[in-house]
Amino acid sequence: MLTRIDPRRTPRHVAIIMDGNGRWAKARWLPRAAGHRAGVQVLTPLLETAGELGVEVLTLYAFSTENWTRPETEVSTLMSLFLETARGKVPELNERGARLRFVGRREHLPESVRSAIREAEALTAANDKLDVYIALNYGGRSEIVDAARRMISAGLDPEDINEETFARYLYAPEAPEVDLVIRTSGELRVSNFLLWQIAYAEFYVTDTLWPDFSAGEFRRAVESFASRSRRRGGV
Numbered sequence: 001m002l003t004r005i006d007p008r009r010t011p012r013h014v015a016i017i018m019d020g021n022g023r024w025a026k027a028r029w030l031p032r033a034a035g036h037r038a039g040v041q042v043l044t045p046l047l048e049t050a051g052e053l054g055v056e057v058l059t060l061y062a063f064s065t066e067n068w069t070r071p072e073t074e075v076s077t078l079m080s081l082f083l084e085t086a087r088g089k090v091p092e093l094n095e096r097g098a099r100l101r102f103v104g105r106r107e108h109l110p111e112s113v114r115s116a117i118r119e120a121e122a123l124t125a126a127n128d129k130l131d132v133y134i135a136l137n138y139g140g141r142s143e144i145v146d147a148a149r150r151m152i153s154a155g156l157d158p159e160d161i162n163e164e165t166f167a168r169y170l171y172a173p174e175a176p177e178v179d180l181v182i183r184t185s186g187e188l189r190v191s192n193f194l195l196w197q198i199a200y201a202e203f204y205v206t207d208t209l210w211p212d213f214s215a216g217e218f219r220r221a222v223e224s225f226a227s228r229s230r231r232r233g234g235v
Helices: 021-027 032-040 043-053 065-069 072-095 111-124 140-153 163-167 215-226
Strands: 013-017 057-064 098-103 130-138 180-183 202-205
Touching (some): 021 032, 032 072, 043 072, 043 130, 043 215, 057 065, 065 072, 072 098, 072 111, 098 111, 202 215
Parallel strands (some): 013 057, 013 180, 057 130, 098 130
């Protein structure tokens, strides 16, 4: 029997570090690409469950600025898989009412990937059931540096810069702050993910590898969040 979650205690914004694809594949004597492909299959039931629970925003960590240091063949596979996923999943997500947006340094991505990003964002721009942000070539430190550069370019007076002003220059200033961070594969680190936005987020870490992460475990993460008291530095 499923526990009913109080809508008032449902996290508005959930961010997920999707980790463990390589280890999942290695444990099955499969190439790493098989793990990445298996990880894509998690997305549809995850988004369905998020919508059912009342989550408004999902941010998924797909490819970091540090991932370029991986073997060239793996990086190439990841870029090809992104294009394959865009062709296969974006129309489906559009039908489900999801609005897709991408955060990260796009200029370093292949033109084919940048084109797919533009098409996905344009296709889903009018949807309003669930906002899905894909962090692609993303780094939290890079985002903060880029925000500082944009403020300098805009000619802001240092005396006029505060936390609210700074937040307006992030990649997705319209997105609410993160309430819950989920990390799969048991690693206890944030991996340069949304460093500004997770300042007061709750964390849910599971040993489950990403390809095995289920809708049921996503629900358990949300239930865990709903049971906590968030004091934000207060008593």
